Amino acid sequence: MSAVTPGQRTIVVVEDDPEIRELEVFLLGAEGYRVVGLPDGERVVEAVQKNAADLVLLDLMLPKRSGNVVLQDLSRDETARNVPVIVVSAYTRQLSRTPQVQRVLNKPFDVTDLLDAVHEALTH
Amino acid sequence: MRESEPPLLQLDAPPSARDIRDATLIKERDVFLLTDLEGNAPLGNTNGFGLYLRDTRFLSGYELAIAGLRPTILLSSTRSQFMSAQVLTNPNLVLPDGQRVAEQTLQVRRYRVVRGQEIAESLTFQNFNSFAVELEIALHLAADFADIFEVRGIVRVDERGVMHPPRYEGAVLEFRYAGRDQRMRSTTIRFEPEPTRCTTSGPTAVPTATASYRIRLEPGGSQRLSSTVRLAEISVDADAPEPPRPAPTLAGYKQPLADEAAVVTDNELFNAILAQSRLDLRLLLGGSIEEPFVCAGIPWYATLFGRDCLITALLDLWRSPSLAKSTLRLLAKLQGKADDPERDEEPGKILHEMRRGELARLGAIPFGPYYGTIDATLLWILLLAAHYRATADLALVRELGPNLERALAWIDAAGDLDGDGFVEYRCRSPNGLVNQGWKDSWDGIVHADGRLAEPPIALVEVQAYLYAALRGAAMLLDALSQFDRARTLRTRSQHLRARFDTAFWMPDDEFYAVALDRGKQQVRTVTSNPGHALLMGIVPDERRSTVAHRLMEEDLHSGFGVRTLSMRERAYNPAGYHLGTIWPHDNALLALGLKRAGEEALLHALFAGQYDAAQHFPGLRLPELYCGFARTAFGVPVRYPVACTPQAWAAASWSGFLQASLGLLPAAPMRELRIARPDLPPFLRWVEVKHLQVGDAQIDLRYQRVGDHTAVDVSAMRGDVRVALVSGWDPD
Numbered sequence: 001m002s003a004v005t006p007g008q009r010t011i012v013v014v015e016d017d018p019e020i021r022e023l024e025v026f027l028l029g030a031e032g033y034r035v036v037g038l039p040d041g042e043r044v045v046e047a048v049q050k051n052a053a054d055l056v057l058l059d060l061m062l063p064k065r066s067g068n069v070v071l072q073d074l075s076r077d078e079t080a081r082n083v084p085v086i087v088v089s090a091y092t093r094q095l096s097r098t099p100q101v102q103r104v105l106n107k108p109f110d111v112t113d114l115l116d117a118v119h120e121a122l123t124h
Numbered sequence: 125m126r127e128s129e130p131p132l133l134q135l136d137a138p139p140s141a142r143d144i145r146d147a148t149l150i151k152e153r154d155v156f157l158l159t160d161l162e163g164n165a166p167l168g169n170t171n172g173f174g175l176y177l178r179d180t181r182f183l184s185g186y187e188l189a190i191a192g193l194r195p196t197i198l199l200s201s202t203r204s205q206f207m208s209a210q211v212l213t214n215p216n217l218v219l220p221d222g223q224r225v226a227e228q229t230l231q232v233r234r235y236r237v238v239r240g241q242e243i244a245e246s247l248t249f250q251n252f253n254s255f256a257v258e259l260e261i262a263l264h265l266a267a268d269f270a271d272i273f274e275v276r277g278i279v280r281v282d283e284r285g286v287m288h289p290p291r292y293e294g295a296v297l298e299f300r301y302a303g304r305d306q307r308m309r310s311t312t313i314r315f316e317p318e319p320t321r322c323t324t325s326g327p328t329a330v331p332t333a334t335a336s337y338r339i340r341l342e343p344g345g346s347q348r349l350s351s352t353v354r355l356a357e358i359s360v361d362a363d364a365p366e367p368p369r370p371a372p373t374l375a376g377y378k379q380p381l382a383d384e385a386a387v388v389t390d391n392e393l394f395n396a397i398l399a400q401s402r403l404d405l406r407l408l409l410g411g412s413i414e415e416p417f418v419c420a421g422i423p424w425y426a427t428l429f430g431r432d433c434l435i436t437a438l439l440d441l442w443r444s445p446s447l448a449k450s451t452l453r454l455l456a457k458l459q460g461k462a463d464d465p466e467r468d469e470e471p472g473k474i475l476h477e478m479r480r481g482e483l484a485r486l487g488a489i490p491f492g493p494y495y496g497t498i499d500a501t502l503l504w505i506l507l508l509a510a511h512y513r514a515t516a517d518l519a520l521v522r523e524l525g526p527n528l529e530r531a532l533a534w535i536d537a538a539g540d541l542d543g544d545g546f547v548e549y550r551c552r553s554p555n556g557l558v559n560q561g562w563k564d565s566w567d568g569i570v571h572a573d574g575r576l577a578e579p580p581i582a583l584v585e586v587q588a589y590l591y592a593a594l595r596g597a598a599m600l601l602d603a604l605s606q607f608d609r610a611r612t613l614r615t616r617s618q619h620l621r622a623r624f625d626t627a628f629w630m631p632d633d634e635f636y637a638v639a640l641d642r643g644k645q646q647v648r649t650v651t652s653n654p655g656h657a658l659l660m661g662i663v664p665d666e667r668r669s670t671v672a673h674r675l676m677e678e679d680l681h682s683g684f685g686v687r688t689l690s691m692r693e694r695a696y697n698p699a700g701y702h703l704g705t706i707w708p709h710d711n712a713l714l715a716l717g718l719k720r721a722g723e724e725a726l727l728h729a730l731f732a733g734q735y736d737a738a739q740h741f742p743g744l745r746l747p748e749l750y751c752g753f754a755r756t757a758f759g760v761p762v763r764y765p766v767a768c769t770p771q772a773w774a775a776a777s778w779s780g781f782l783q784a785s786l787g788l789l790p791a792a793p794m795r796e797l798r799i800a801r802p803d804l805p806p807f808l809r810w811v812e813v814k815h816l817q818v819g820d821a822q823i824d825l826r827y828q829r830v831g832d833h834t835a836v837d838v839s840a841m842r843g844d845v846r847v848a849l850v851s852g853w854d855p856d
Contacts, residue, residue: 018346022248023235026350027207030237030244031374111204112377119375 009054009122010034012047014070015088016062020107024057024088027111028118041065045073048080055121060089068096075100084121088114143765144171146742149422151407152206152238152374154178155355157186158423161200163210163234164188167266167332172275172423174268175311177241177355179427179481181275182299182311184330185266188234188247191217191259195232205407206374210234219258229253230341240371243353251341261337261349263319267299267311268330271481273489276424281483289326290333297322297333305485306361312354372413380416381406384444386814387782391807394735397744401778404745404770405440405447417454418447421748421768428478430455430500431562432773438507439712439776441514442788445817448511449520455504456527460495460534465552468496468560472534474504476557490553498549498560501531501539502589509596512603513855516792516819521600532597532613535590541580545623546640547590550579561586562710563653563688563702567695569639570703572649574694578642585656587624591617592660595856603793621662628654629667635674636663650690652680652710658717661854668721675714676726683755684737685711686730691752698752698762705764708734708746709773712780719784720853724803731781731805737761746774786811786827786836789855792819795845800853802836804829812839821845 011033015021018039025037036051038044041062048056056074060067067087074080075098085100090107103117148159157175159165165173167185175183188195195212202208212232217225233248251257269287273279288300295318299311315322319335326332339347381402389395410419410426419425420432434455437448460473467490468476476497484492508528512521521528539547549560559568561583569577594617601610628636630646636654637646655675657663663671675681679690685706689696696704711734718727733755738746740760748771751762785808787800797818804811804827811827821843827836838847 018250019233022233022246022348023209026235026244026246027237030239032371111207112374115373115375115377119373 008032008034010036010051011055011057011118012036012038012044012051012053013057014038014041014044014062014067015057015059016040017059020059023111024114027114031115031118033118039063041067041070041073044070045077045080048074048083049077053080053083055118056083056085057118058085058087058089060087060091060094068094071096071098071100074098086117086121144173144423144769145763145765145767147171147173147423147769148200148202148208148210149769150202150206150208150236150238150243151422151426152240153372153413154410154426155238155241155243156422156426157208157236157238157243159186159208161210162188162195162197162212163200163208163236164194167264174275175243175353175355176272176423176426178357179272179479179484180309180357181268181270181272182309182355183265183353184268184270185264185332187264188212188232189262189264190214190230190232190249191219192262193217196227198231205403206239206377207235207237220260221258223257225253225257230257230259237374239374241355242371245351245353247349248346249339249341249349250346251343254343256340256342256345258338258340261339263335263351264332265297265299265313265335266330266332267301269299269301269303269309269482271483272424272426273479273481273483279483279489281488284329285482287327287329287331290324290331292322292324292333295319297324297335299331299333302360303482303485305482306359307482307485308356308358308360310356312356314352314354316350316352378406380409383446383815383817385442385816387443387811388814389811390809393739393744394808397735397738398778400744401746401775404775405436405444405772408770408772408775411454415454416450418451418772420773421771424766424768425771427480428454428458428475430475430477431497431503434474434500434503434507435562435709435713436772436776438503438510439709439773439780439783441507441510441779442783442790442816443779445511445515448507448514449517452504452508452511452520452524455500456524458493459527459530463538464495466490466554467494468551468553468556469493470495470534470538472501472530472532473497473538474500474531476500476560490555494553494556496549496551496553496557496560497564498539498547498583499562499586499589501534502547502586502593505531505593506589506596509593509599510855512600512793514790514792514818516795518603521603525604528597528600535593539590544582544644545620546582546627547586548580548582548640550581561653563651565701567700568702569647570649570693570695571641571647572693577639577647580642581647582640583653584628584636584638585653585660587620587628588657588660588662591620591624591662594620595661599856621664624657624662625664625667634670636671649693649695650674650680652686652688652707652714655686655710655714655717658721659713661720661856663721669723672718672721672723672726675718676729678754681730681733682706682752684733684750684761686714687752689752691754696752699764701749704752705749706737706752706761707749707774708777709771709780712773712777715781715784719787719800722801722853724801727784728803728805731785732807734777734781735805735807741769745770746777747771748774782811786813786825787853788813788816789850789853790818795819795821797823797845797847798850799825799836799847800850802827802834804834814839818845819843823847 199211214230420429479491598610598613639647747767789798824840
């Protein structure tokens with residue numbers, strides 16, 4: 001990723017499927033966001049803290065720690081609990097919703113819906 | 125739309141672009157990238173592939189090679205229109221160190237997104253082998269900065285501006301061209317990471333560069349290379365280059381579609397066709413966000429065309445009145461002011477075409493802007509009237525009242541050249557269009573014996589537009605309380621109707637001639653054009669059925685649509701641009717004409733033919749045109765090699781077909797929606813229309829076919845409006 005520019009918002013993308021993760025990281029990067037991609041749910045809280053993330057895109061079916069567990073991890077952390085989350089999953093019925101979850105997108109998703117959801121989450 | 129130019133230009137034309145049938149397109153606003161399926165614009169390609177901004181090709185080569193070979197395509201997708209995804213794999217490779225890499229053991233994922241005046245690209249290479257692989261990756265680039273007219277093979281350019289040699293420094297490659305039009309155009313590519321090396325050639329006519337990487341992929345490992353291509357065009361007179369503007373966000377991409385009426389049917393395939401056509405209209409939006417317009421088509425007509433955007437807006441009016449409003453305003457702003465033969469400009473005339481490339485800016489072609497269209501002014505009046513019927517927006521009528529006056533004055537002063545009451549054209553510009561109706565190729569209007577018709581030419585459909593424009597203007601003048609003038613225009617329209625039938629009817633053929641030529645002789649070829657006359661109401665009641673049935677006879681109707689020219693005519697050619705091909709927008713206007721004629725069975729046959737044809741085109745997207753071979757010959761529509769795809773009026777053609785079947789006739793000034801003889805085609809059992817705007821009210825409708833009968837229910841109504849079932853289709 002390129003250097004952070006002033007006012008640039010940071011998004012953590014947690015997605016185990018490399019093609020989808022790559023697409024999300026690329027698309028959001030091209031749209032001007034700083035994006036950090038993670039392949040599993042193990043170090044999400046750490047990534048959110050370290051990068052001062054403004055938003056998390058979260059898959060549910062993840063290796064090591066599932067998306068629902070990650071949501072619990074985030075809600076327990078003082079810094080991370082205020083960061084909004086967009087859940088992007090093919091199994092959204094299995095979501096255990098927390099107050100951080102602002103939007104739920106079903107896979108396969110329309111990239112324009114993803115951009116709109118991210119824009120909305122970061123402007124409200 | 126013009127394919128060929130008048131002979132003067134043709135004689136010296138460079139080789140023309142040959143085939144774009146399997147092109148891949150991404151576009152946003154004024155930038156578009158046209159490539160082959162792999163995402164490449166091969167160096168030296170003659171297909172017109174490349175990266176374009178405002179009629180200029182900023183990259184003519186954009187090609188990926190792995191170990192010197194082109195990868196193999198697995199998937200190519202442009203579903204989101206501004207973004208493409210290609211998944212590629214390797215052929216069998218023997219690397220320089222002798223290592224053999226079996227085919228399909230490496231994968232390349234190529235993503236691109238166009239945004240603002242930039243294209244970002246991501247290339248990820250993944251190794252599925254159990255051993256490490258070292259690869260040479262090359263990106264071959266070329267920038268010819270050619271004008272689209274040169275790319276298309278219409279104009280040869282002997283004298284060019286200054287092509288600067290490419291510059292490479294610090295992972296940034298730049299191509300620059302100082303045009304003779306005092307514009308500096310540049311293509312800047314920023315690589316990340318920095319290439320292992322970058323070689324450049326030039327100064328040459330077409331500078332090239334190759335960015336090379338040596339990458340090592342561990343077993344199961346991957347590596348990503350990215351680049352950003354930025355396009356710029358600035359005046360060389362400026363003291364300082366234009367500061368880069370922040371790129372508009374892609375969020376809200378579908379917002380322009382948000383206020384349109386929604387249509388859902390029981391037929392999933394038809395729903396997908398409709399969805400694609402709506403996305404195509406969104407993709408075709410050009411210009412600024414504040415003042416958008418629908419470009420006519422990609423790649424050749426990626427700019428403002430009067431006739432195209434007026435017919436598109438007219439067909440789509442019931443779904444998207446806001447598109448009509450912005451179209452009317454923009455064209456009014458560009459309405460002709462001077463008498464300028466070079467541009468075929470006359471006061472009050474609506475423009476034909478606005479080009480923004482080097483050739484237009486230099487005046488080497490007369491298209492920046494060009495006014496050589498006989499019908500756009502009439503269509504503009506028609507659209508203003510239709511918009512008023514759909515919206516009751518009297519404020520817009522008042523705002524554009526002066527433009528309406530100038531358009532009406534143009535009809536008398538310059539439209540009717542000899543005062544015979546018909547509107548006719550002749551080209552005054554040395555490089556203009558010989559033919560100035562919608563069939564505007566140089567051989568578009570021919571006599572039965574194959575001779576070209578000589579101008580001044582009065583086209584059959586143009587007199588029909590004139591009739592409807594006079595009646596529409598009369599309605600608008602009534603709304604403005606100018607009752608006497610309105611009455612005069614109506615009387616004039618009645619005289620025109622009578623004279624039209626006498627002058628154009630061919631008793632032996634029981635059909636209308638396509639035109640009157642210089643000697644006021646009928647051009648007695650059988651064409652699709654009289655179908656437009658059916659729609660406009662100029663055809664006497666007693667002839668409507670005859671004309672409708674003639675249009676649908678086998679020599680005109682191929683089974684996939686009505687041909688531009690009967691296959692019995694000497695000039696017929698199933699692959700002739702206006703001499704036998706099939707145009708979806710033409711057929712949509714005919715469908716509405718058949719509706720007006722009360723010929724629903726013929727309308728069904730026409731609608732079903734186009735629906736069947738659409739299923740054979742990639743992405744279910746109807747192109748600008750297709751060949752006129754009979755359906756019985758090959759069973760599939762035959763693709764025209766250089767048809768624009770998408771094309772605005774082809775995308776909007778579905779709205780025309782649907783309007784005819786649903787029988788929708790808004791009469792907003794009367795706070796009424798009229799529904800005339802609703803009749804769904806056999807491939808639709810039900811249709812739901814939601815948020816249909818009639819004035820400031822909204823209506824939801826549900827149509828249901830029961831046997832041969834179609835019932836319509838009003839599901840919801842918001843605002844002060846009523847629904848009336850009527851028997852006749854007459855907007856007046």
